[in-house]
C-alpha cells in the first residue's frame with residue numbers, strides 16, 4: 078500500500094482548497110480528482126487546476142461525466158433556475174443545487190482509483206454548513222459508504238465536517254490559502270461570483286458573521 082499517498086476530491090472552492098493545503102502541510106502526497114459534468118460553475122475546474130499546480134499534487138485528474146445523469150439538478154440543467162437568496166436568509170432543507178447522487182458517483186470513482194492505485198485514504202471536504210442543505214454531505218452518508226469501502230481497506234475521510242464555513246475560512250487563513258484563488262458560486266456571471274446563490278450566501282455568512 079502507498080501509505081503517504083491520498084486521493085482528494087478537489088473542486089476549486091474554499092473547502093477543498095483548504096483541505097489540500099492542510100494535507101500538504103501534513104506532508105501527504107496528493108492525487109487530486111475533479112469532475113466535469115457541464116456544471117454551471119465549470120469555471121471551478123480552472124481554479125482546481127491552478128491550486129493543484131500551486132500545491133504540487135502528484136497528479137490531477139479531471140474526469141468527464143455525462144451531464145444527463147444529473148439533469149434533475151438546477152446546478153446542471155439550463156432550464157432550471159438555481160434558488161437565490163438575500164443576505165441574512167437561512168435556507169433549511171434540500172436545495173435545488175443538489176445533484177442526484179453526485180457525491181456517491183464521485184466517491185465511487187475515487188474508490189475505484191484508490192483500489193487500482195493501492196491507496197487507502199480518500200479525502201473529501203464536506204463542512205457542517207453543507208449538511209444543512211445536502212443529505213449526501215452528512216456524516217451518516219459517509220459512515221454508510223465507509224462500511225462498503227471497508228472491504229478494500231479504504232477509508233473516506235472528511236476532516237472539515239465538524240467545521241462551519243466560518244471555521245473553514247479561519248483555517249484557510251491559518252494555512253495561508255489565498256481565497257482569491259478559489260471560487261464558491263453555483264452560477265458565476267462573467268466568471269465572477271454572483272452573490273445570490275446558496276454557495277455565495279454561505280460564503281458571505283462565513284466571511285462576515
Ligand SMILES: [Zn+2]
Nearest residue numbers: 262271274277
Ligand atoms: Zn453565487
